[in-house]
Amino acid sequence: MPVVLWTDALVFLLAAAVTAYFVYVRRQPHLLIPWGRVTQSAYGMSALVVLAMFVVIGLLDSIHYRPALERKAGQGAAYSTEVLSAFDAIASPLRDRRERTYSAPFATRAYARETLEVPGPDGRVRQAREFPRLAWGGVHLKDEAGRGADIFARALLGVALATLAWLVLAAAVAWGQARLAKRRMGEMWRAIWRAETRTPWRAVLITAGVLLALAGPALALCTHYHVLGTDKVGRDVLYLALKSIRTGLVIGTLTTLVMMPFAVLLGIMAGYFRGWIDDVIQYLYTTVNSIPGVLLIAAAVLLMQVQLDRHPEFFPTSAQRADLRLLFLCFILGLTSWTGLARLLRGESLKLRELEYIQAAQAFGVRDVRIITRHILPNVMHIVLIALVMDFSGLVLAEAVLSYVGVGVDPSMISFGTMINAARLEMSREPIVWWSLAAAFVFMFVLVLSANLFADAVRDAFDPRVKVGGLLPA
Amino acid sequence: MIAYIVRRALYAVPILIGVNLITFLLFFVVNTPDDMARMQLGVRRITPEAIEKWKAERGYDKPMLYNGRAEGSARIVDTIFYEKSVRLFAFDFGNADDGRSIRHEILTRMWPSLALQLPVFLVGIAVYVTFALLMAFFRATYLDFWSVVLCVAMMSISSLFYIIGGQYLFSKLWNLVPISGYAGGLDALKFLALPVVVGVVSGIGSSSRWYRTIFLEEMGKDYVRTARAKGLAETAVMFRHVLKNGMIPILTGAIAVIPLLFMGALITESFFGIPGLGSYTIDAIQAQDFSVVRAMVFLGSVLYIAGLLLTDISYTMVDPRVRFE
Numbered sequence: 001m002p003v004v005l006w007t008d009a010l011v012f013l014l015a016a017a018v019t020a021y022f023v024y025v026r027r028q029p030h031l032l033i034p035w036g037r038v039t040q041s042a043y044g045m046s047a048l049v050v051l052a053m054f055v056v057i058g059l060l061d062s063i064h065y066r067p068a069l070e071r072k073a074g075q076g077a078a079y080s081t082e083v084l085s086a087f088d089a090i091a092s093p094l095r096d097r098r099e100r101t102y103s104a105p106f107a108t109r110a111y112a113r114e115t116l117e118v119p120g121p122d123g124r125v126r127q128a129r130e131f132p133r134l135a136w137g138g139v140h141l142k143d144e145a146g147r148g149a150d151i152f153a154r155a156l157l158g159v160a161l162a163t164l165a166w167l168v169l170a171a172a173v174a175w176g177q178a179r180l181a182k183r184r185m186g187e188m189w190r191a192i193w194r195a196e197t198r199t200p201w202r203a204v205l206i207t208a209g210v211l212l213a214l215a216g217p218a219l220a221l222c223t224h225y226h227v228l229g230t231d232k233v234g235r236d237v238l239y240l241a242l243k244s245i246r247t248g249l250v251i252g253t254l255t256t257l258v259m260m261p262f263a264v265l266l267g268i269m270a271g272y273f274r275g276w277i278d279d280v281i282q283y284l285y286t287t288v289n290s291i292p293g294v295l296l297i298a299a300a301v302l303l304m305q306v307q308l309d310r311h312p313e314f315f316p317t318s319a320q321r322a323d324l325r326l327l328f329l330c331f332i333l334g335l336t337s338w339t340g341l342a343r344l345l346r347g348e349s350l351k352l353r354e355l356e357y358i359q360a361a362q363a364f365g366v367r368d369v370r371i372i373t374r375h376i377l378p379n380v381m382h383i384v385l386i387a388l389v390m391d392f393s394g395l396v397l398a399e400a401v402l403s404y405v406g407v408g409v410d411p412s413m414i415s416f417g418t419m420i421n422a423a424r425l426e427m428s429r430e431p432i433v434w435w436s437l438a439a440a441f442v443f444m445f446v447l448v449l450s451a452n453l454f455a456d457a458v459r460d461a462f463d464p465r466v467k468v469g470g471l472l473p474a
Numbered sequence: 475m476i477a478y479i480v481r482r483a484l485y486a487v488p489i490l491i492g493v494n495l496i497t498f499l500l501f502f503v504v505n506t507p508d509d510m511a512r513m514q515l516g517v518r519r520i521t522p523e524a525i526e527k528w529k530a531e532r533g534y535d536k537p538m539l540y541n542g543r544a545e546g547s548a549r550i551v552d553t554i555f556y557e558k559s560v561r562l563f564a565f566d567f568g569n570a571d572d573g574r575s576i577r578h579e580i581l582t583r584m585w586p587s588l589a590l591q592l593p594v595f596l597v598g599i600a601v602y603v604t605f606a607l608l609m610a611f612f613r614a615t616y617l618d619f620w621s622v623v624l625c626v627a628m629m630s631i632s633s634l635f636y637i638i639g640g641q642y643l644f645s646k647l648w649n650l651v652p653i654s655g656y657a658g659g660l661d662a663l664k665f666l667a668l669p670v671v672v673g674v675v676s677g678i679g680s681s682s683r684w685y686r687t688i689f690l691e692e693m694g695k696d697y698v699r700t701a702r703a704k705g706l707a708e709t710a711v712m713f714r715h716v717l718k719n720g721m722i723p724i725l726t727g728a729i730a731v732i733p734l735l736f737m738g739a740l741i742t743e744s745f746f747g748i749p750g751l752g753s754y755t756i757d758a759i760q761a762q763d764f765s766v767v768r769a770m771v772f773l774g775s776v777l778y779i780a781g782l783l784l785t786d787i788s789y790t791m792v793d794p795r796v797r798f799e
Binding site: 283284286287288289290291292294295296298299300302303305306307309310393397400401404405406407416420423424427437441444445448449452453456 | 488489492493496497500501504505509510512513626627629630631632633634635638641642646734737740741755756759760762764767768770771774775778779782
């Protein structure tokens with residue numbers, strides 16, 4: 001039975017909007033030029049490749065359903081209360097193979113000793129403190145001494161597959177480019193390799209190669225080992241890290257999406273109408289701004305929790321409850337972050353309304369609503385776009401901090417914040433459990449870094465004034 | 475000048491009233507005292523009597539805005555709105571759920587917060603300006619390029635990792651400083667050293683990069699070209715002209731956060747066990763102590779507005795072209 005969570009609907013709405021925007025851009029020369037500049041930026045395109053991988057995982061993780069239970073005779077179809085996603089189905093080898101507790105990456109035995117019954121040499125069973133074998137990790141090995149060789153062989157297989165995939169990808173790119181440019185393929189390939197193409201295909205292919213080189217062995221190994229170890233209740237850390245991606249993406253994008261209508265409406269109204277409307281709107285955002293962000297968020301989240309607790313009947317499953325909490329968290333974060341965008345839009349509309357073409361429209365008696373929608377809105381959209389990409393990384397980082405404070409996502413929802421929060425206690429164990437923290441760090445770092453780089457490329461392309469702030473030396 | 479300051483200060487009044495109304499709406503209208511009582515008492519102990527008792531203990535059993543049963547001025551005064559919201563203006567915060575005076579807690583806890591935040595602020599500005607100036611000096615070289623890449627990478631690391639990493643390296647691995655805790659007097663130094671370093675390092679990425687932009691913008695101006703045309707050495711241009719003029723936006727921007735230093739650092743304080751206002755706030759959020767959260771919201775906005783006021787004043791002081799209008 002398919003389940004459409006609120007955030008799923010909004011995520012796909014956003015995906016559709018982005019697609020529609022790019023179809024629109026293709027026909028608009030004045031938008032095509034800045035986007036062309038983005039595609040010419042080597043670091044921007046590399047970041048885009050990495051982001052695209054995260055987005056694919058996030059989108060797969062946004063198709064939810066409730067698996068059907070086995071039908072009993074004479075009864076209608078029954079569905080599990082557990083909500084799964086398409087990604088869960090793909091990653092079921094990771095999800096289902098749960099251990100009992102911590103285990104290190106690639107381990108075949110648990111991380112702590114347990115009292116086991118061991119058959120002694122004389123055939124009598126005696127009790128001993130031993131590291132028990134894991135239920136799944138390396139269970140196919142008859143002799144544990146062969147672990148290293150087995151891992152090496154499997155990793156080699158993964159690398160081989162990744163190389164093959166990369167060669168196919170590179171050939172496809174070279175072939176496609178050669179057809180477009182009406183050149184020979186070998187010639188094209190040399191041009192790509194010497195970075196002589198306008199679009200930095202070499203950077204794209206190198207990034208894709210690095211990703212494949214990491215993903216290939218991981219894929220080949222993850223069905224027989226816990227590549228990144230397991231957490232306290234025995235869940236595979238690689239699975240947790242991959243699941244966290246969706247939460248991060250949802251918070252980073254939906255927050256801006258839900259606050260955008262308010263910011264755009266209020267910002268443009270303040271700048272266009274001026275006078276008392278401007279005063280009221282300015283007062284509103286100065287007031288909201290003056291409340292410390294974390295406190296406003298904390299207060300709102302506490303209140304939301306009370307309301308959610310009061311109405312348990314709205315949520316047939318715990319996933320739906322966690323999802324609604326995530327959506328409200330986006331709204332609440334939006335409540336504190338709309339002021340910056342509104343202020344920028346106000347300034348821009350103030351400038352635009354003095355331009356001749358808008359004065360002419362006013363002189364012709366065009367109505368205000370039409371001037372705003374036809375003349376002002378399209379000309380401030382690039383600011384909205386820059387805000388969307390610039391805010392993303394900050395919001396992903398904010399989620400982790402808020403979850404630490406206890407006002408973030410639902411504790412049952414897998415996110416970077418909940419992973420770090422759990423890992424905090426593991427750091428004080430002896431010997432320390434480092435792998436879940438390391439996994440959260442690496443995945444979060446790569447996501448935020450690529451988002452930052454891509455945002456830089458977009459801002460440089462759209463806003464030439466702040467060019468000096470860009471990554472490349474001015 | 476004084477008239478200007480007074481006028482700017484008066485602008486703060488409607489904003490504070492607005493903040494007050496928002497917090498009142500959030501804490502008493504959207505979320506009624508009954509809800510708070512249920513949340514605090516827990517599922518098992520909810521009885522109408524227990525809720526009434528809980529509300530009476532905290533003075534939440536009064537009418538919201540208007541007390542019809544009272545006489546004279548008590549009709550307005552003997553209400554939740556007056557008791558809980560209007561009194562904030564006199565910095566009368568009432569008591570926390572554990573019965574202690576919030577005002578007293580704030581007055582004792584703001585010093586550890588300040589002892590942590592002031593060094594972070596001062597050392598931070600010195601370090602960030604140095605890095606930014608170096609990057610601007612070596613602009614358009616590989617050194618500059620890789621420094622900016624490093625800045626972007628450092629910006630992409632969550633502040634939680636800086637704290638956890640710092641604690642692991644300095645306290646656990648090298649045993650240089652205690653992992654957490656606090657003591658008064660000079661002993662505070664060894665407890666504060668690591669949090670200050672972590673605080674400064676976690677800001678290097680975004681701040682140095684931002685300051686570099688400011689310096690580069692300054693270097694593109696005409697007076698710099700004139701200075702070079704006169705034959706001034708590049709170091710003289712950088713230190714005598716660019717640094718001086720670049721510091722104007724940096725310092726006026728930094729002044730806005732000075733009052734907020736009192737509020738402490740939420741995450742750092744709770745990780746390092748520093749008994750400041752930041753950890754007080756986090757504890758209140760986690761214990762769902764609404765009166766403390768409300769008091770901190772109000773205090774935070776007062777300090778924020780004070781920061782705005784200071785920024786306005788500093789602008790008029792550094793730049794004589796800004797008039798007192």
